[in-house]
Amino acid sequence: MARIHETARVDPAAELDADVEIGAYTLIGPNVRIAAGTSVGPHCVIEGHTTIGRNNRIFQFCSLGAVPQDKKYAGEPCELIIGDGNTVREFCTFNIGTPGGGGVTRVGDDNWIMAYVHLAHDCRVGNHTIFANNSQLAGHVEVGDWVILGGFTVVHQFVRLGAHSMTAMCSLLFADLPPFVMAQGQPARARSMNFEGLRRRGFTPERIAAVKAMHKALYRDGLTLQEAIAEIGALTQRYPEAAADVSLMTSFLSATPAERGIVR
Structure with a gap:
């Protein structure tokens, strides 16, 4: 059986691999699936139609799979899908998708997501990214592989970030950031390419x-x-x-x- 702290509340309908660990006072909803090797820290809430892959480490006080911050959302069974090998630090909030955006918020593999990061509905995050503390993505944002977001980066809805791009701290993105480009500013401007x-x-x-x-x-x-x-x-x-x-x-x-x- 999964290693579930005695104070955690896991819905009997949830599907947890035997190798999953659930921390104290964490709540797991009925439509949640978590694969082998994943650990969930204390005081987390994982709800909605949420699928979490293998070998993820989710730290305390995260909210995953809550309904989107979208007034048009009317309770449809949309999803949050998280891949394998991700690190999700404290106080992160990932929302499910909406019917108008394809119905899925998706996070790939081997991402390093630091504290207080918000992924709004219908965001799509690739693989091997780094989101520094307080990075904030509005709805429908697309993030390519190997992207690095500096702390307090804010991304406008529907913006795309190309693979290997990078933002400096406190950047504000209103336009698409092409692959390889380093950007900084409010609004962000291209400064160089991510050569290093x-x-x-x-x-x-x-x-x-x-x-x-x-x-x-x-x-x-x-x-x-x-x-x-x-x-x-x-x-x-x-x-x-x-x-x-x-x-x-x-x-x-x-x-x-x-x-x-x-x-x-």
């Missing part, structure tokens, strides 16, 4: 040179967004090893709504 992060992840000198060329096309050559997309797409001829990185950038930019634009 890319080196630490094993990017070769050729791939980093391609990212530098992307930065030049986007921010230094005075091009329109469409002109920059064409310029970046041609980089595969100069940097064939970076073809996947170029595709990542052009696909992201091409999907950016004109009314929102990118962080400049």
